[in-house]
Amino acid sequence: MEKAAMMVKARRLVRNVSDLPTIPAMVSRMIALLDSNEADPDEIANLMLSEPVLAARIIRIVNSPLYRSSSEITSVRRALLYMGFRSMREIIMTSYFVNAFQGKPQAFAAKIFWTHSFSVGAIAQRIAAMVNYPDLEKAGLVAIVHDIGKVFMGHYLLDDYARMLADITETNCSTYQAELDHFGTTHCEVGLCLAQSWNFPPVYCDIISHHHSCQMATEDPLLAAIVSVADFACLQHAGNGIAQPGPLSTSENHAWHVISQQPVKLPEQDFYKFIESLDTTFVEIDREVRHVLISMMGS
Ligand SMILES: [Fe+2]
Numbered sequence: 001m002e003k004a005a006m007m008v009k010a011r012r013l014v015r016n017v018s019d020l021p022t023i024p025a026m027v028s029r030m031i032a033l034l035d036s037n038e039a040d041p042d043e044i045a046n047l048m049l050s051e052p053v054l055a056a057r058i059i060r061i062v063n064s065p066l067y068r069s070s071s072e073i074t075s076v077r078r079a080l081l082y083m084g085f086r087s088m089r090e091i092i093m094t095s096y097f098v099n100a101f102q103g104k105p106q107a108f109a110a111k112i113f114w115t116h117s118f119s120v121g122a123i124a125q126r127i128a129a130m131v132n133y134p135d136l137e138k139a140g141l142v143a144i145v146h147d148i149g150k151v152f153m154g155h156y157l158l159d160d161y162a163r164m165l166a167d168i169t170e171t172n173c174s175t176y177q178a179e180l181d182h183f184g185t186t187h188c189e190v191g192l193c194l195a196q197s198w199n200f201p202p203v204y205c206d207i208i209s210h211h212h213s214c215q216m217a218t219e220d221p222l223l224a225a226i227v228s229v230a231d232f233a234c235l236q237h238a239g240n241g242i243a244q245p246g247p248l249s250t251s252e253n254h255a256w257h258v259i260s261q262q263p264v265k266l267p268e269q270d271f272y273k274f275i276e277s278l279d280t281t282f283v284e285i286d287r288e289v290r291h292v293l294i295s296m297m298g299s
Pocket residue numbers: 146147187211212
């Protein structure tokens with residue numbers, strides 16, 4: 001089906017929802033400030049303090065084992081200086097994203113979904129470092145939000161989506177294909193609509209939209225490739241009921257081609273061997289992800 005027709009269906013789905021979670025304009029402003037080179041720590045710290053829930057969460061995360069601060073950090077200003085603008089941007093966006101749908105009924109186990117999202121984030125950062133991608137935090141963040149459309153579909157189309165997931169376990173087809181068959185659109189188009197309504201930067205929108213067709217990604221093709229390979233690696237490592245790995249798709253083949261063409265030498269030149277070489281990294285990642293889930297969701 002044409003992407004344009006899938007977009008029309010996705011827009012209709014998102015438009016028909018009256019209680020779509022919103023991200024406060026103040027948070028979008030904070031992210032834009034953190035993205036710019038002239039950000040002033042005092043201005044950002046003041047914006048954070050105007051959102052007490054966010055401020056409290058940041059303090060909890062910065063003191064979690066994930067960030068290994070040697071002494072306890074109790075102010076958002078110190079947290080900001082300790083973590084740096086880029087990491088702070090990552091924490092703010094992900095915590096709002098997690099929060100937007102937290103506790104709402106879902107067609108799947110939220111914990112499995114977030115484990116997948118944060119694992120893809122962690123693997124994407126590792127791959128980004130291997131190919132010298134210049135913004136590791138962005139790589140992690142885009143990867144964490146890549147499947148954002150599934151959270152929308154699993155909540156607002158709960159019964160139909162649950163039925164579709166039950167069918168998948170019998171047919172073994174990919175989640176992407178099953179969504180297309182059931183809804184005429186997929187989590188990629190729905191995710192794009194959400195990302196646009198939350199004013200995510202263009203590169204995030206493009207990768208959310210094209211992480212299963214990364215040959216079409218235009219904003220940052222290398223980052224799209226990193227996310228696509230990280231997604232595949234995580235599904236191979238721990239396939240789950242929400243996302244099934246299919247055979248290597250055109251998108252994944254393209255992604256591997258982009259990554260293996262980078263001037264940096266990778267540990268393996270064969271796609272499957274490369275994915276296998278990440279196996280030991282997953283032990284570390286599984287532990288990291290557990291810490292993230294505890295600090296973000298308290299479970
Ligand atoms: Fe996906």
